[in-house]
Amino acid sequence: MENDYSQYIELAITWGMRIISALAILIAGWVAGNWVKKRVSNISKLDKTLASFLGNFAKYAIMAVALVAVLGQFGIQTASLLAVLGAAGLAIGLALQGTLSNVAAGTMMLILRPFGIGDYIESGSIGGTVTSLGLFGIELTTPDNKYIYAPNSQVWSSEIVNYTKNKQRRQDVIVGISYNDDINKAFDVLTEVLNKESRLIETKGKEPIIKVTNMGDFSVDIMVRIWTKTDDFFVVQWDLKKAIKEALDANDIDIPFPTQIEIQRADVA
DSSP, rough: OHHHHHHHHHHHHHHHHHHHHHHHHHHHHHHHHHHHHHHHTTTTOOHHHHHHHHHHHHHHHHHHHHHHHHHHTTOOHHHHHHHHHHHHHHHHHHHHHHHHHHHHHHHHHHHOOOOOOOOOEEEEEEEEEEEEEEEEEEEEOTOOOOOHHHHHHHHTOOOEESSSSSSEEEEEEEEEEEESSSSSHHHHHHHHHHHOTTOOOTTOOOOEEEEEEEOSSSSSSEEEEEEEEEEGGGHHEEEEEEEEHHHHHTTTOOOOOOOOOOOOOOOOO
8 A cells, every 4th residue: 555655655756746747847948038039129229110020030930849848747759749840831831822922921021121111102002101110011191191001922022012101202393384484584493493492402413404395386395303201292292382383473473274166157158
């Protein structure tokens, strides 16, 4: 009887030590994973989204190693288990090809960074401000506050146009004047308007340009080419068009519009 009790006590001690060791490994893996995640996420040279992704990846990789070590504590043959999990993973991967393509595309976008949170982009038929970038898809908000969710594979397989990545942008404002107006006077008026606009960039190679671009059926088209900060793009455009219209009106320069002449004939009897 005493031998039976001693066997039970020995077995309890053995399994107790294994359970304690397993818990210690799990706790150590959890602590180490969170520590690595925090360190990776705080690397200043990395983009915040990429740093967050790499931090989470490192954490779960450490937890996976800890889990395998725990299974080994209980005598489970991890090599066989890993083979079974690998086969299951292959089967699941084949069944989830679309999902995995989104993950692959998301990983590439996180690494190459064609856009970031807060950028306004267009890809295929969608466009908006990026509010979230994940492994499976991105979230966009349109200028009229519509919500768009797009799978990463769809975005990655299309041309991506980023309107806000560059800090400066160029724009052309086309102004039409009548053939009867003095073109040199119009140039002087437009130059005066540009001189009053303080938000224009006038560094070498980006100076404001005023040129005739077309002689149309109804007007002589003058191009006003300017550079601004990306954040000022639309505000300057709106203000400049208003200022140009007011300046042309004040100097009696017409902005023509298409007209039609209707000729009526009496029926010949």
